[in-house]
Amino acid sequence: MIELMGIALVVGALWVVGSIVGLMFKLVFGLIGGVFHLLAGAVGLFIGGLVMLLVLPLIALSLLPVFLPALILFGLIWAVVHFARRPTTTSVAR
Template identity: 40%
Template sequence: MIVLTSLVVLAVAFWLVFAFVGIVLKVIFGIIGGVFSIVGGILGAVIGGVVMLAMAPVVALALLPVLLPVALLALIVWAIARATRKPDVVVMPR
């Protein structure tokens, strides 16, 4: 009975040691994976931002035929509103 108890205690001790090693490795690789994920996200955002800034003039030129009539209509409305506005009267104090 003592030998059987010793074997069970030894097996449980090995199980606890390997479980602890597994938990430590899981935490370490989780931290490393998190750091790589954060660095990758930041790098992707920077590269994406640079590409968006580089493509902005191309997109603006591509949208010019669509936006030109809208811009001309806004310009005509602004010019009519400005032309029909009463002049500002400034009263000078005595």
């Protein structure tokens, strides 16, 4: 019975040591993976921003025929309001 208890203690101790080693590996590789994940996300945002800078003007130009009537209407309203205003009079202090 003492031998069985000794074997159980040795197996249990090896299991605890193996669990701690596995925990350390998981922690270290998780931290390293997190750092690489953040780096890849930052690079992805940078490349995505550059692509958007190149693509958005093309999208705006392609949508210009859709928005042209509204732009002309807003421009006409702005011109009417702008020319309908009287110039402001400034009072000269003496």
